[in-house]
Amino acid sequence: MKYSEIVCLLRSKSKIIRYEIIKMIGKAGSGHPGGSLSATDIGVALFFYQMKYKPDNPKWEERDRFILSKGHATPLHYALLAHANYFDKKHLSTLRQYNSILQGHPASYLTPGVEVSTGSLGQGLSISAGIALAGKMDNKSYNVYTLLGDGELDEGQIWEAAMFSAHKKLDNLCTIVDRNHLQIDGNTEDVMALEPLVKKWQAFGWYTITIDGHNMKKIISAFDEFLTIKNKPTVIIAKTIKGKGVSFMENKAEWHGKPLKGELLKQALQELEPRINNG
Amino acid sequence: MDNKNKILPIRDGYGRALLKLGETNPDIVVLDADLSTSTRSNWFAEKYPDRFIDVGIAEQNMVNIAAGLSLEGKIPFVTTYGVFVCGRAFDQVRNTVCYSNLNVKIVGSHGGISVGPDGGSHQAIEDIALMRILPNMTVVVPCDHFQAYKATLQLAELQGPAYLRLAREPTATITCEDYKFQLGKADILTKGDDVVIIFAGTIGAEVMKAVPLLHRKNIYPTIINMHTIKPIDKETIIKYSKKFGKIITIEEHLKAGGLGSAISEVLAESYPVKIKMFAINDRFGESGQPDILLDAFGLSAEKISERVERFLLEK
Numbered sequence: 001m002k003y004s005e006i007v008c009l010l011r012s013k014s015k016i017i018r019y020e021i022i023k024m025i026g027k028a029g030s031g032h033p034g035g036s037l038s039a040t041d042i043g044v045a046l047f048f049y050q051m052k053y054k055p056d057n058p059k060w061e062e063r064d065r066f067i068l069s070k071g072h073a074t075p076l077h078y079a080l081l082a083h084a085n086y087f088d089k090k091h092l093s094t095l096r097q098y099n100s101i102l103q104g105h106p107a108s109y110l111t112p113g114v115e116v117s118t119g120s121l122g123q124g125l126s127i128s129a130g131i132a133l134a135g136k137m138d139n140k141s142y143n144v145y146t147l148l149g150d151g152e153l154d155e156g157q158i159w160e161a162a163m164f165s166a167h168k169k170l171d172n173l174c175t176i177v178d179r180n181h182l183q184i185d186g187n188t189e190d191v192m193a194l195e196p197l198v199k200k201w202q203a204f205g206w207y208t209i210t211i212d213g214h215n216m217k218k219i220i221s222a223f224d225e226f227l228t229i230k231n232k233p234t235v236i237i238a239k240t241i242k243g244k245g246v247s248f249m250e251n252k253a254e255w256h257g258k259p260l261k262g263e264l265l266k267q268a269l270q271e272l273e274p275r276i277n278n279g
Numbered sequence: 280m281d282n283k284n285k286i287l288p289i290r291d292g293y294g295r296a297l298l299k300l301g302e303t304n305p306d307i308v309v310l311d312a313d314l315s316t317s318t319r320s321n322w323f324a325e326k327y328p329d330r331f332i333d334v335g336i337a338e339q340n341m342v343n344i345a346a347g348l349s350l351e352g353k354i355p356f357v358t359t360y361g362v363f364v365c366g367r368a369f370d371q372v373r374n375t376v377c378y379s380n381l382n383v384k385i386v387g388s389h390g391g392i393s394v395g396p397d398g399g400s401h402q403a404i405e406d407i408a409l410m411r412i413l414p415n416m417t418v419v420v421p422c423d424h425f426q427a428y429k430a431t432l433q434l435a436e437l438q439g440p441a442y443l444r445l446a447r448e449p450t451a452t453i454t455c456e457d458y459k460f461q462l463g464k465a466d467i468l469t470k471g472d473d474v475v476i477i478f479a480g481t482i483g484a485e486v487m488k489a490v491p492l493l494h495r496k497n498i499y500p501t502i503i504n505m506h507t508i509k510p511i512d513k514e515t516i517i518k519y520s521k522k523f524g525k526i527i528t529i530e531e532h533l534k535a536g537g538l539g540s541a542i543s544e545v546l547a548e549s550y551p552v553k554i555k556m557f558a559i560n561d562r563f564g565e566s567g568q569p570d571i572l573l574d575a576f577g578l579s580a581e582k583i584s585e586r587v588e589r590f591l592l593e594k
């Protein structure tokens with residue numbers, strides 16, 4: 001496939017996934033739209049460009065591992081897994097319901113393709129470092145991709161894991177920070193300032209790449225670049241817009257975890273309605 | 280190795296078991312948080328440096344790194360002081376290890392007040408409670424180095440999370456090398472007709488020292504070692520409660536949530552009898568020599584024998 005075709009395909013995939021996310025959360029009556037939408041383009045690039053995996057064999061040894069450290073963005077993960085054929089799309093409408101395989105936060109014992117349960121923020125990078133280290137010990141070729149929220153970086157454990165990963169030269173580990181500048185209580189720089197963020201990661205010994213997290217070409221070239229980096233872990237700081245794709249949600253902290261209903265739900269779905277060849 | 284009748288810290292049993300496992304099972308990895316010399320994980324580290332990971336002083340990170348390693352088929356033993364791994368890293372144990380039912384073995388050295396001079400901040404007295412309430416978790420509290428050795432080997436075979444509580448002080452060996460340890464099955468150490476005492480952990484050394492003192496008072500106890508706190512051996516608990524009509528539990532842990540509490544839960548539902556718990560009653564530990572502390576907390580052999588006698592006189 002030609003490069004331009006790939007990019008075009010990924011962009012249309014993003015539209016479908018965003019639509020699925022809102023439909024799912026609308027049906028569930030609760031969930032986290034903002035951080036699911038901000039990370040959609042990154043997730044799509046991971047699942048439909050970057051990672052190798054076999055949905056009919058979720059534990060395939062050589063698969064690349066994806067860890068959703070910001071577990072509340074699980075609607076995004078579920079939509080990606082369903083569209084990657086890990087399970088039937090009909091499950092998406094059962095999100096957050098009793099007896100569903102799709103829990104409100106990721107539960108690995110129920111959902112095929114979910115490596116580990118998350119939801120308590122700050123833990124995913126350490127888990128990923130353990131997986132990456134095991135890969136090094138056993139000379140495996142897989143890579144580990146970890147999605148972090150920016151507010152999540154307030155957790156001290158993230159920096160313990162950052163230190164560890166650089167110390168162990170885990171160049172098979174790529175973490176993506178969804179830099180949407182929002183956490184629950186407001187702007188990250190007001191709640192707990194993160195800047196200068198790139199310098200922090202650099203000081204911890206990481207290779208850093210900063211991109212526009214909604215520019216598909218930039219996203220895939222960042223992932224390409226990661227594969228060339230040796231002896232250190234890579235962090236991609238992806239500048240994103242929380243609630244991306246739904247006009248009234250964009251850059252609004254209150255849409256972090258607000259239920260979406262009635263007219264607003266209808267409007268959101270209208271805005272996201274995937275149309276063929278419109279982008 | 281002739282460790283019979285020796286006074287040894289049970290962490291030595293753990294250290295030896297890790298060496299054995301290192302030899303027989305290539306999946307075993309050991310993690311520590313800058314305390315490997317006092318937890319005995321340094322023995323493994325010296326012999327198998329490629330399978331030993333020192334994470335620095337970062338317990339939460341350590342538990343989750345172990346989780347990641349276990350996802351890839353490794354069998355990680357995470358070792359540090361019980362207070363730190365159960366307290367500071369509780370959320371990591373709960374939300375990652377137990378919720379995902381991962382094969383991570385958590386080893387808390389330095390359980391109980393017998394830790395001694397380091398004082399209350401370093402004496403784990405709530406670790407059993409914290410670990411046993413978690414779904415999927417197995418909890419074992421060995422009484423001596425032989426039992427610690429055997430428990431470690433068996434926990435390596437068990438699939439799923441486990442907590443193993445160790446202690447710092449050298450204590451008397453009360454089991455023997457060829458005794459058959461079975462996870463989840465209590466051991467009857469002495470058979471007497473006057474009272475039943477159920478204990479877990481190295482306090483067993485004091486309990487056994489109390490036996491001749493009790494004999495002198497003409498009290499012949501049945502002594503049961505409940506090394507596995509979860510899953511607990513209900514059958515044995517109920518059987519002996521029926522036989523004696525009342526029981527004594529002894530442990531180096533808070534009353535709340537420990538061995539006595541676990542036994543009470545079984546009996547309250549199945550066969551209520553009077554229970555006397557010799558344990559730590561809603562307070563922290565403090566500094567002091569281990570023998571002095573045990574005596575002050577009513578857990579020395581002398582205090583145990585006095586308290587047993589008093590209990591039997593109670594109506």
Ligand SMILES: Cc1ncc(C[n+]2csc(CCOP(=O)(O)OP(=O)(O)O)c2C)c(N)n1
Pocket residue numbers: 034035036038070072119120121122148149150151152153178180182183184242256
């Ligand atoms: C340990 C922990 N503390 C608090 C929460 C509650 N919580 C859920 S999401 C969130 C904010 C996350 O912000 P960020 O990481 O920036 O996520 P994003 O903006 O990508 O949604 C908080 C505080 C949690 N899930 N885990």
Ligand SMILES: [Mg+2]
Pocket residue numbers: 149150151178179180181182183
């Ligand atoms: Mg954010």
